[in-house]
Amino acid sequence: xAKSFLLLSVLALGSLTKAYVVTGPTGGxxxxxxxxxxxxxxxxxxxxxxxxxxxxxxxERFKADDQSKLLSYYEVAGIHGRPFRSWDGAEGxxxxxxxxxxxxxxxxxxxxxxxxxxxxxxxxxxxIALDYPEDQRQRxxxxxxxxxxxxxxxxxEVTVPPLLNAPNISITTPAGLQTIANPxxxxxxxxxxxxxxxxxNGLGANFPSTVRYPDRQGKTQPDVVDQQLLANGPAxxxxxxxxxxxxxxxxxFSNHAFSSVEGxxxxxxxxxxxxxxxxxxxxxxxxxxxYAGFDPIFWLHHTNVDRLFAIWQAIHPDSYVEPQVDGSxxxxxxxxxxxxxxTPLTPFHSDSGNNFYTSASARSTKQFGYSYPExxxxxxxxxxxxxxxxxxxxxxxxxVSAPSNRTIQRRVPPLPLPETNGTHREWFINxxxxxxxxNHPYLLHYYLSAPPPDVAxxxxxxxxxxxxxxxxxxxxxxxxxxxVRGQVPLTRRLAQAVAAGELASLExxxxxxxxxxxxxxxxxxxxxxxxxxxxxxxxxxYVVSAKVRPVQGEAEFPRVGEWEVHADVTAGKExxxxxxxxxxx
Numbered sequence: 001x002a003k004s005f006l007l008l009s010v011l012a013l014g015s016l017t018k019a020y021v022v023t024g025p026t027g028g029x030x031x032x033x034x035x036x037x038x039x040x041x042x043x044x045x046x047x048x049x050x051x052x053x054x055x056x057x058x059x060e061r062f063k064a065d066d067q068s069k070l071l072s073y074y075e076v077a078g079i080h081g082r083p084f085r086s087w088d089g090a091e092g093x094x095x096x097x098x099x100x101x102x103x104x105x106x107x108x109x110x111x112x113x114x115x116x117x118x119x120x121x122x123x124x125x126x127x128i129a130l131d132y133p134e135d136q137r138q139r140x141x142x143x144x145x146x147x148x149x150x151x152x153x154x155x156x157e158v159t160v161p162p163l164l165n166a167p168n169i170s171i172t173t174p175a176g177l178q179t180i181a182n183p184x185x186x187x188x189x190x191x192x193x194x195x196x197x198x199x200x201n202g203l204g205a206n207f208p209s210t211v212r213y214p215d216r217q218g219k220t221q222p223d224v225v226d227q228q229l230l231a232n233g234p235a236x237x238x239x240x241x242x243x244x245x246x247x248x249x250x251x252x253f254s255n256h257a258f259s260s261v262e263g264x265x266x267x268x269x270x271x272x273x274x275x276x277x278x279x280x281x282x283x284x285x286x287x288x289x290x291y292a293g294f295d296p297i298f299w300l301h302h303t304n305v306d307r308l309f310a311i312w313q314a315i316h317p318d319s320y321v322e323p324q325v326d327g328s329x330x331x332x333x334x335x336x337x338x339x340x341x342x343t344p345l346t347p348f349h350s351d352s353g354n355n356f357y358t359s360a361s362a363r364s365t366k367q368f369g370y371s372y373p374e375x376x377x378x379x380x381x382x383x384x385x386x387x388x389x390x391x392x393x394x395x396x397x398x399x400v401s402a403p404s405n406r407t408i409q410r411r412v413p414p415l416p417l418p419e420t421n422g423t424h425r426e427w428f429i430n431x432x433x434x435x436x437x438x439n440h441p442y443l444l445h446y447y448l449s450a451p452p453p454d455v456a457x458x459x460x461x462x463x464x465x466x467x468x469x470x471x472x473x474x475x476x477x478x479x480x481x482x483x484v485r486g487q488v489p490l491t492r493r494l495a496q497a498v499a500a501g502e503l504a505s506l507e508x509x510x511x512x513x514x515x516x517x518x519x520x521x522x523x524x525x526x527x528x529x530x531x532x533x534x535x536x537x538x539x540x541x542y543v544v545s546a547k548v549r550p551v552q553g554e555a556e557f558p559r560v561g562e563w564e565v566h567a568d569v570t571a572g573k574e575x576x577x578x579x580x581x582x583x584x585x
Contacts (some may be wrong), residue, residue: 027122028146038370040150058147059184059296077187090331092333103257103328104251104324107255121149129141159226164296168181168182187294203290203291204294229280232275232467237397239267242267244312244393246560247268252268253319254269278441282526287441311374311375314385321359327480342359345357390556394557424547432486433470437537438525441526445458449518451464465488470484481538494506494514508545512568521575542565547560548560
C-alpha cells in the first residue's frame with residue numbers, strides 16, 4: 001500500500017505544469033470510416049519518393065535539436081533508459097529508465113512511446129514540406145499529411161536494410177538532390193553527455209556516436225551483424241509464426257518473464273525482440289537496455305514489434321493484460337510491484353493534465369492514427385478481420401502448403417517430412433535462467449555439434465541451431481533474481497538431418513538419442529567472452545516436442561497437439577534438465 005501511495009504521489013507532484021499530449025499524427029485519418037495511413041515496411045518505404053525524403057529530413061532535424069529540449073531526439077530517446085531522470089513531469093524515485101521489460105505491459109508501453117516519436121517526425125515533416133518549390137510543394141504536402149514511421153521486418157528479410165548501414169544518403173530536398181550524413185546510420189551526441197547523464201565508466205561515455213557490434217576500434221561491423229542475423233534468421237522467422245499462430249493468451253505472448261503452469265510453450269514477443277536487440281547491438285547501444293533508444297535502428301525494430309502486437313490483437317482480440325508482478329520495475333514503478341491494465345504508461349500523457357495512458361487506453365492503434373498493411377480493421381467485421389489477418393500471417397511466416405505437399409512452407413525447409421496419419425513432430429529447445437545472475441547481457445548458443453574454438457564466431461558458426469539472448473542492464477548486482485524464458489526451434493535442422501541421412505525420422509525414438517549425443521550449448525557475454533556454464537547456475541535447458549497437423553486453407557493455422565518434455569536429452573548435462581525442478585516451467 002505504501003508503494004502505491006508513493007507512486008501516485010510522485011506522479012501527481014510531477015504533473016503540475018501543462019503536459020505534452022501524445023496523440024500520434026492526426027493527418028490522413030478518416031474519422032467516419034476509421035481508415036488510417038499504414039506504417040510501411042522500410043524496404044518498400046525507401047522507394048516512396050516524397051514521403052521518404054521528408055522522413056529522412058524530419059529525422060535529421062529531430063536529431064539536430066538542442067539536447068536540452070523536451071522534444072529533442074536526445075530527451076525522447078533517453079526515456080527508454082538513461083539518463084534515469086524525469087520526462088515531462090513524470091517523477092520517479094527509482095534508478096532506472098521508464099521502459100518496461102519482463103513486464104505484462106511491455107507491448108503496450110511501447111505503443112505511445114512510438115507514437116510520441118512519430119508525432120514529432122510528422123510535425124517536422126509538415127514544416128519541411130512547406131519549403132519545397134511551388135511546383136513540388138503540393139506533392140510533398142500530401143506526402144507529409146499521411147507520413148508514418150516505417151518498420152524493419154526482420155522475420156522475413158533478416159539482414160539490416162543496406163540504407164541503414166550507409167553513412168551518407170541522397171535525397172531530394174527543397175534545394176534539390178543532395179547527399180547528406182545519413183540520420184538512420186547513427187546518432188552523434190552534441191555534446192557528449194556529462195557524468196550526471198552517462199556514468200563516466202559506462203558504455204554511453206565511450207562512444208561519441210551510436211555504433212552496432214563495434215570492433216576493437218569502436219567501429220560498427222555491419223557484415224558481422226548480418227552474419228549473426230542470417231544464422232538466426234530461420235529461427236526468428238519460425239518463432240514469429242509460432243507466437244502469432246499458436247499463442248492465444250496475451251500474458252505468455254507479451255513478455256519473457258511470464259510464468260505458466262499450463263505447459264512448456266516458452267516463447268514470447270519480448271523474447272524475439274530481445275534477440276534482435278542483442279544480435280544487432282551487442283557490446284554497444286542497441287544491445288544495452290540503458291542506451292538502446294539512441295540508435296536510430298531502435299525505432300524501426302520496435303515499430304515491427306508493435307506491428308506484430310497489432311497483428312496478434314487482430315487474431316486474438318479477447319485476451320489482454322492481466323495482473324503480473326514486475327520483478328525489475330521502472331523509473332516510476334517499484335520492483336516487485338503488480339502491474340495491470342490500469343497501470344500508468346509513464347511518462348506518456350493522454351491529456352495536458354495529470355492523466356497518463358494505460359494499457360486500457362492504448363489498446364488500439366486507432367487511438368494513435370495509424371495501422372499496418374496486415375491489419376485493415378475498417379469496413380469489416382471482427383470475423384473478417386481475423387480471417388484476412390490470418391491469411392496474411394500464413395503468407396508471410398507460416399504458409400500453408402497445397403494438399404499434395406504437406407510440408408509447412410517457410411516454417412521448415414522444403415523437404416518431405418515423415419508423417420503419421422497426416423501429422424509430423426516439431427521440436428524445440430526451452431530455456432530459462434535468471435537474467436541478472438551474470439551481471440551483464442549474455443547469449444546462449446545451441447549447436448548440433450561442437451562449436452569452433454574461435455569464441456567470436458560462435459553466433460554464426462555453421463553448427464548453430466539458434467541463439468537465445470538475455471537483454472538486461474549491466475551491473476545488476478542490486479537486482480533481485482528475475483527468471484526469463486525463451487525457445488529455440490529445432491525442427492528445421494532436424495529435417496535437414498533426415499534429408500542428409502543422418503537421422504531416420506522426426507519421431508521421438510530417433511530424435512531423442514540423436515539430440516542426447518549431439519546437442520550442445522555455450523554461453524557468451526555481449527563482449528565476445530566465453531562464460532563457463534557453471535557460472536550460470538540458474539540455467540535450465542530441455543527439449544520439448546509436439547505433433548503438428550498442417551491444415552489446408554489460407555486462413556487456418558497449423559494445429560499443434562499436446563507438448564511432451566524429453567527430459568533425458570539434457571538430464572545430467574551442466575545447465576540441462578534437473579529432476580529437482582519438477583516440470584521445469
